[in-house]
Amino acid sequence: MHRRTPPPGRAGRPRSATADAAILAATRAALVELGWSKLTLGDVAMRAGVAKTTLYRRWAGKNELVVDAVAELFDELRVPDRGSLAADIEGVVLQFAAILARPEARSGLMAVVAESTRDEPLRERIRASIVERQKRLVLEGRARAQARGELPPESDPGEAARTVDLIFDVVAGAVVHRTLVSAEPADEQWVRSFTRVLVTGLTSLAAPSFESRTRPDSPSGA
């Protein structure tokens, strides 16, 4: 998907189908053992039982390869139905924290983000295959909360999109910072406190009028 595509010409030997998966798995294994900065493409090729040329034929370089290898990790995230918006968020956040506790994610994710600060196509690739791809979680959670009546249906589509982005930045950012920078576990206690702040803030932000129906003593009159 995000790889160097073979030219559409039809003749010649086709690319090995199994190689891709082997390479991505080898990349994750190398991330676990060595971390990003000591991971070398020659080593990945060897682990995958593949020649270096095969690897370069399909990916432009280390960064692109690692993005793909890491992106797959986040596809296993699901929004559990725990009965309330707060409980749903807690569930997703705990899953997210669990992934960030795995060394292949820790090592790779921040590194490619760092690289992307000077490489626009790489940033776009990260956005597309990780960030935008996982915003499905926010959309799904919001839909479920709306179905439950916890949140009003969005009126302004632009405002709704901005809110999704804000939520994603706050959730992903806070968990990453807690896990990787502060190096403290994002355990149940922390997740509960975090979620409480977030949900309280969000509901009051979302629709004072809607909210004031259910919580008439809201502090925000602005």
Place this chain on the structure above:
Amino acid sequence: MHRRTPPPGRAGRPRSATADAAILAATRAALVELGWSKLTLGDVAMRAGVAKTTLYRRWAGKNELVVDAVAELFDELRVPDRGSLAADIEGVVLQFAAILARPEARSGLMAVVAESTRDEPLRERIRASIVERQKRLVLEGRARAQARGELPPESDPGEAARTVDLIFDVVAGAVVHRTLVSAEPADEQWVRSFTRVLVTGLTSLAAPSFESRTRPDSPSGA
């Protein structure tokens, strides 16, 4: 401070005092021009007008050097007195976003965080010279809010410390994610939305009874 320290013995030529500042400045300049991954210590040494060995005599490697070079950037942050907790937070967040918009911070910060996932001493160094060092901002903001009567004095010290950590993770994480991953500007509009969520969440978390007692109307009088 976080460098290879000269043995305390008095004999011999002392280390050049000006070299340190020149090296850190050269490091930041190289981060701006080249970014972290293309920054080489040989190049930094040349820019600083210093031999490579001098650099290695004082820092263990690229990571430690960049941490020190970046850490200095955050020392200029101040908590402005804008009259209310929300306005104070907005002010600090905007300053923080402005620093993260500078290429020397963008390139370096995430890279060393990434490296620190496999290097415990490096993580501790980051914590000490960046994270813990800047928690002063949260403490100062809280004290000012308490003086204004916006927040109750903390009763449980352990709980208070956990709250400081939580606030720091949420603020720093969200701004970093917005700026570096989503690659959207943390502009006034975004900061206002973010701050509103945060302050609402925090005040209700801190002491709903206290808050509702003293400020039944809007918290912002500005």
Place this chain on the structure above:
Amino acid sequence: MHRRTPPPGRAGRPRSATADAAILAATRAALVELGWSKLTLGDVAMRAGVAKTTLYRRWAGKNELVVDAVAELFDELRVPDRGSLAADIEGVVLQFAAILARPEARSGLMAVVAESTRDEPLRERIRASIVERQKRLVLEGRARAQARGELPPESDPGEAARTVDLIFDVVAGAVVHRTLVSAEPADEQWVRSFTRVLVTGLTSLAAPSFESRTRPDSPSGA
């Protein structure tokens, strides 16, 4: 021949054939310009239009490279047929002196001999590719003298081998010492005196009885 040999496996790109000659020529050029101690492998690689790694792939280090580069110089030595043993020796010695007058030989030869005093494999390499290789000159000269009747055919093979070694040590040693240590030219006059001493000594050593037959006024009656 005396180099790091590629593994006999056939796979992969073969080593460039032209690189070897270019490297050895570049080594000699560098010896002329810089001498042994200021010769650097990086410089040799650059002169040869070759990467440093290519050089290290084929030779273990500076010493081995210089031995090979210098050894080739002595392959041009020939035993001229000048009609008598003494004249033949004079011819070879003059050629040898001419080679030692060239800076690429002067700089390199003594240096690798010096290194070989602490490096047994290096000494063996020098012996094989320079010393033993050039003993052909002594053998050829002796054969021609025997054909002329100036020397008797050797009876004891062991003794004959020892004599070849002795001659080589005396000739090579004397010319080298004259040229490099005393720093006086090994010109015609010196070569004539040296050869006279050597031939007189040798013929009397070789076979007094044989010699006394043809030169009844020989001083040696032993």
Place this chain on the structure above:
Amino acid sequence: MHRRTPPPGRAGRPRSATADAAILAATRAALVELGWSKLTLGDVAMRAGVAKTTLYRRWAGKNELVVDAVAELFDELRVPDRGSLAADIEGVVLQFAAILARPEARSGLMAVVAESTRDEPLRERIRASIVERQKRLVLEGRARAQARGELPPESDPGEAARTVDLIFDVVAGAVVHRTLVSAEPADEQWVRSFTRVLVTGLTSLAAPSFESRTRPDSPSGA
């Protein structure tokens, strides 16, 4: 003698007298352990319990230091009185070979000779402090042989000087080559063969008429 001389000015602390001997001894010890190419001046200074500056104040560099350290080794050579020219030569050659068997001489001597091919002052220093200094041995041996009547008194002084040079080049060159290049021991058997060739050649060169007059039989009684 061959060192950097202190300026004749009288003021200030005088140079430590013991330092010189300590440095030269440390140099020889380092030659034994490390050989010339791995010998470092910092290491020598440390062994001698002296600062690097002290060392550089007295010698220009590694080569000059090693020449002085090695030159002292040859001062112990003596011409023994063994009753005949041939036996005297054998005695000196064996002593010379014994010195060349010591690692501090092997490592250092050839190295500085190699360096001297591109450093005229260094060559002159070697000539003065080693070569010319030890020609005393040849002079002494000749005088003793003349006193015995084995050699005629020299008539032409120029010719006599040239012969001394020739002998020195042959003897020193052959022993060095045997010992360091061929890497065979210059043992009694080899020395006897070598001496026989040399003496026979020399006596017939020196004065055939003189020799045949006084010693019609074999010159060697051995």
Place this chain on the structure above:
DNA sequence: CCATAATCGAGACGGTACGTCGAGTCTTACT
């Protein structure tokens, strides 16, 4: 069923940076 053509493993290639080491100089405080 053979020719064409793209793929594959292997490994040499020209580069660039690494982190270390030694040379020789300079700057301290002390003697």
Place this chain on the structure above:
DNA sequence: AGTAAGACTCGACGTACCGTCTCGATTATGG
């Protein structure tokens, strides 16, 4: 002024990866 200590600039070391290339050997499809 000499000394021990040690920081300084400079330049080479030998290694490791990068990303490209050149091999001979496969392995598909299309003529």
